[in-house]
Each structure stands twice: as structure tokens, then as C-alpha cells.
Amino acid sequence: MGESRPLHAFASVPAATVCAVAAALLTALSGRYGYHRDELYFLVAGDHPAWGYVDQPPLTPLIAKASSTVFGDSPAGLRVAGTLACVLLILLVTAVARELGGDRRAQLLAAVCAATSTFVLAVGHMVSTATYDLVAWLAVSWLFLRLLRSGDPRWWVAVGAAAGVGLQNKYLVAMLVAALLGGLAVAGPRGLLRSWWLGVGVATAVLIIWPNLWWQEQHGWPQLTVAGGIVADDGTENRLLFVPQQLLFLSPLYVPVCVAGWLRLWRDREVGWARAVAVAYPLLCVQVIGAGGKPYYALPLLLVLLAAGCVPALTWLGRGARRVRRGLFAGALTLTAAMSLAVGLPVLPPGTPGPIGAINPEQGEQVGWPELTDAVAAGWQRIPAAERASSVVFAQNYGQAGALVRYGPARGLPAPYSGHMSFADWGPPPDASTGRVLLLQQRGTGANTGTFFRDCHQVGRVDNGKDLDNEEQGAAVLLCGGTREPWSKLWPRLRHFY
Structure with a gap:
């Protein structure tokens, strides 16, 4: 009692x-x-x-x-x-x-x-x-x-x-x-x-x-x-x-x-x-x-x-x-x-978290998303206008994809796709999308890019403008000639959980 x-x-x-x-x-x-x-x-x-x-x-x-x-x-x-x-x-x-x-x-x-x-x-x-x-x-x-x-x-x-x-x-x-x-x-x-x-x-x-x-x-x-x-x-x-x-x-x-x-x-x-x-x-x-x-x-x-x-x-x-x-x-x-x-809390200037970033790295993950979208938009402009209807923007993680959903329309970008977490359930692109693929890589990855996409070359790099070393700083933007197989066949292999 x-x-x-x-x-x-x-x-x-x-x-x-x-x-x-x-x-x-x-x-x-x-x-x-x-x-x-x-x-x-x-x-x-x-x-x-x-x-x-x-x-x-x-x-x-x-x-x-x-x-x-x-x-x-x-x-x-x-x-x-x-x-x-x-x-x-x-x-x-x-x-x-x-x-x-x-x-x-x-x-x-x-x-x-x-x-x-x-x-x-x-x-x-x-x-x-x-x-x-x-x-x-x-x-x-x-x-x-x-x-x-x-x-x-x-x-x-x-x-x-x-x-x-x-x-x-x-x-x-x-x-x-x-x-x-x-x-x-x-x-x-x-x-x-x-x-x-x-x-x-x-x-x-x-x-x-x-x-x-x-x-x-x-x-x-x-x-x-x-x-x-x-x-x-x-x-x-x-x-x-x-x-x-x-x-x-x-x-x-x-x-x-x-x-x-x-x-x-x-x-x-x-x-x-x-x-x-x-x-x-x-x-x-x-x-x-x-x-x-x-x-x-x-x-x-x-x-x-x-x-x-x-x-x-x-x-x-x-x-x-x-x-x-x-x-x-x-x-x-x-x-x-x-x-x-x-x-x-974000009381310091976003580019100067210093050791605070090591204790609470989540602060750094609140910086640079519009700039990331700018880098993708610049890459999208490299695709001829006549080919954009059949082309795809593909992000490697849900943060990137979420940023492109939020900031992309104002920059003329189409809805992005991603195989990460639940974004995989909201895809894949239609198999009719046989045009180019604008790929936003996750930093530190990309070794298997050629397994899924062909003729890829780098056309940009993400820079948050604050010299802040977060998860997306320095991520590469690649322009690929297309997929090696239809999206529906690639999608199970593009899906990932971490």
C-alpha cells in the first residue's frame, strides 16, 4: 500500500x-x-x-x-x-x-x-x-x-x-x-x-x-x-x-x-x-x-x-x-x-557549433537543405528540356528526398524518388521513365552506382555555405544516362533501411 x-x-x-x-x-x-x-x-x-x-x-x-x-x-x-x-x-x-x-x-x-x-x-x-x-x-x-x-x-x-x-x-x-x-x-x-x-x-x-x-x-x-x-x-x-x-x-x-x-x-x-x-x-x-x-x-x-x-x-x-x-x-x-x-538549442551561428556538434550533431542536421536543393536544381538544368519528362531525380536517403519534396517545386524540380525507409513504399518511378537519372549521393557511398545506373558523371556538389561538416556537406550530384534495368526490377535492390 x-x-x-x-x-x-x-x-x-x-x-x-x-x-x-x-x-x-x-x-x-x-x-x-x-x-x-x-x-x-x-x-x-x-x-x-x-x-x-x-x-x-x-x-x-x-x-x-x-x-x-x-x-x-x-x-x-x-x-x-x-x-x-x-x-x-x-x-x-x-x-x-x-x-x-x-x-x-x-x-x-x-x-x-x-x-x-x-x-x-x-x-x-x-x-x-x-x-x-x-x-x-x-x-x-x-x-x-x-x-x-x-x-x-x-x-x-x-x-x-x-x-x-x-x-x-x-x-x-x-x-x-x-x-x-x-x-x-x-x-x-x-x-x-x-x-x-x-x-x-x-x-x-x-x-x-x-x-x-x-x-x-x-x-x-x-x-x-x-x-x-x-x-x-x-x-x-x-x-x-x-x-x-x-x-x-x-x-x-x-x-x-x-x-x-x-x-x-x-x-x-x-x-x-x-x-x-x-x-x-x-x-x-x-x-x-x-x-x-x-x-x-x-x-x-x-x-x-x-x-x-x-x-x-x-x-x-x-x-x-x-x-x-x-x-x-x-x-x-x-x-x-x-x-x-x-x-x-540553436543559439550559436550555424557555422560555428565547434565541440557542440560532437555532443549534439542533430543541430548540424538542421542546416543546408535549401542549398542542397539548389545543387540538385543546377544539375537538373543540365538535362535538355525535351528529356525532363522521362527523367528522374533519385535521392539516396530520406533526408535528401524530404528536402527535395519541400524545396524542390519552387526550383522547378519534379517529385523525387528514394529507396530509403518508407520512401521505397512511395515509389518506384514508372518504367516509362527511361530518360536520365539525376542522382544525389549519400556522402561516403556510391561504390555500387554503376550496378544500377549507366554513364554517370559528377555535375555538382552540395555546399551548405556555412562550412559545416554535417551528413550532406560535400555530397555529390551525378547525372546518369539512365538505368540498367526497368525501375520495377531495380526497386527491390534499391530499397535500404540504413
Whole structure:
């Protein structure tokens, strides 16, 4: 049974103030660089609504489409959805602190720490699956804490519903559920695992995710192929960087608060009912490391520990040498906010990210897409006008293709094709397209170009104009005489997932 004492009042005004400041900051910077490659892909996917895509469930593309439709076809309009998700996340972290006995001061501190975390600002800045995954994880964690504190097994239905919605965005929330159930089995109360309401919660989650599972089954479970490719390419690096990247993405200066939060959940009798969450975090880490997943996968549960640590942090601040302690803590908060702004948001000139690009390379992926399209348009002009109707623009990855969809029409380009991810499902070109092929290569590839296309020669190169070494800088634009076989025969071999 959970804590019987009533909860403190929700710190509505302080939390709303933090949310308003965060929303204003994100809004002010939302259009500073440009679209991220994933955002360009999501926008195209949103124009092809389906119950699933080869690399993700449908929620993020649908949100991207809705946000752009309602708030404007621009990076700023698209990112309103990300800003709102960030606001909801801050409120959820505040609610977690309250659930764990935090008063108004602890809740405010939790909101401030969440709002100044590097990862929270970075994913709140743009629309990505991680943006809504973070919200889903915090929602599941908060509802799970309500279940534990109240001892009422009917909360399993709400936990299942939140998990089901999260699964419609990204399957990673299943790792959280597994870790929480494991923590419950180890630390108790185990009676909640024997309740038939747990079965109802599982059924609720399955019912919500079922359309996507059906889609995946009908298409041969392509998302498993994508996940396997990610692990094969990056699994070892992810394992080596697991600890340092978690520290960098959260903020090194918040680590003591997280440690205090874990210790509090583990040994403080007042929140002993939540010990399962303390057990869940190492169980989650084992899952992520074992699967070779990206280090940030475990960060949402770290935010729960951060919220739990706000009560002991305030206790520490109230002890001897208060002025010194409070000064140190205020300095740490200020330094953390400054670091998070520089790493997580586009506050620096786009051509000078320096070491920040190594910590958060996603900033560099928001630069240079119009220039990339310019390079392709210049190559297209080399094709005689009479031949363009039967010619094709082919991009090697979804970021390139998404940029050409977004910026190409204004530059006289036709709709592009690509064999990457779900773009392969939206092709191939008709076999009647027997003319030339304008090929935008992915940097560092191209050895097999002659296998599919003939008489290729370089006619351009991508230059973002900022001397920024991102994934597309220096990519070659090739003009080919045509394909070696009809598109329909080539397409299965042109399809790729990574």
C-alpha cells in the first residue's frame, strides 16, 4: 500500500511560469536554423497516412502533419507541437515530484531542472519520435507511481492506455514497462501483479497498438530489420558511450540530485512504496546496454529520479552554511541552463557549433537543405528540356528526398524518388521513365552506382555555405544516362533501411 498522507497542492503557478518561459524560448528559436532531416521525412510521411511505416509507428508523422496544417508550413509552425510536448513534459515531471511527496518548492525545483536539461530542450526544439517518447515515458511513470501510492489496481488501465499511445509513437516504451514490472516483482508490492486489472491494462495497450502491429505483420515486420541495422552499425559505440552520454544529455551537474533521488526511493520509508522505481532504473539500463540501444533511451526514467531527488536537495540546501550552499546550487543551475542552451538549442551561428556538434550533431542536421536543393536544381538544368519528362531525380536517403519534396517545386524540380525507409513504399518511378537519372549521393557511398545506373558523371556538389561538416556537406550530384534495368526490377535492390 502506498503513502497514506495527502499530497501537497500542485504548484500550478510556479510550474506554469517555468512552462511559459520554456515555451517562449523554444518559440523564439524554433525557426533559427531550419528543418531537421527527420522532420522533412515526417512531413512527407504525414502526406501518406498509414497505420505504420517501415521504421516507426504512425503517431509522429500524423502530429507533424497536423501541426504544420494548423500552425503554418514552416519550421516554426511544425515545431509548435514539439513546444507543447515540452510543456507537457515539464508538467509531468512536476507531477512526479508531487506524487513523491514534494511540496511547492520541490515541485518548482523539479520543473526548473527538467526545463534546463539538455535533452529536454533538444527534443522540445524539434519534432521527433524522441519528443513524444519522452512524454509517454513520463506519463507511464507518473501513472505507475499513482498505482503504487494508492495501491488501487484500477490504475493499471491508465498505465496500459498511456503505454499503448506511447507504442503508437515508438516501441521503446515497452522497455520501460518491462523494467517497471521487473522492479515491482523484486521490490513489491507483488499483490499488484496478481490483480486481474493488470490483464485489463495489458489488453488496453494491445488494443491501442493493434492496428500498427497488424500493419507490421502485413509488411513482414520491417521495423525489426531497421532496429537490427541500428544495433549492427552503432551497438558497440552506444554501449561504450552509455554512461557519458547520459550525463551529458541530462547535465553533469544534476547527477548528484539523481543519485539522491535513487537513494531516497531505495531507503526512505516515506517513499518506500516507490522502491520498485529504484529497481527499475538499473533493469532498464541492462536492457538498453544489452540491446545496444542509444544511451538516451534510459533518460526518461532518469528524469523521474531527478524529480525524486528534489526533496533531499532542498533539505541539503537548508542545512549549515546555507548561503554558501544556495550560492553553489544557484551557480550550478545557471551553468547548467547555459550549457543546455548552447548544446540543445540553436543559439550559436550555424557555422560555428565547434565541440557542440560532437555532443549534439542533430543541430548540424538542421542546416543546408535549401542549398542542397539548389545543387540538385543546377544539375537538373543540365538535362535538355525535351528529356525532363522521362527523367528522374533519385535521392539516396530520406533526408535528401524530404528536402527535395519541400524545396524542390519552387526550383522547378519534379517529385523525387528514394529507396530509403518508407520512401521505397512511395515509389518506384514508372518504367516509362527511361530518360536520365539525376542522382544525389549519400556522402561516403556510391561504390555500387554503376550496378544500377549507366554513364554517370559528377555535375555538382552540395555546399551548405556555412562550412559545416554535417551528413550532406560535400555530397555529390551525378547525372546518369539512365538505368540498367526497368525501375520495377531495380526497386527491390534499391530499397535500404540504413
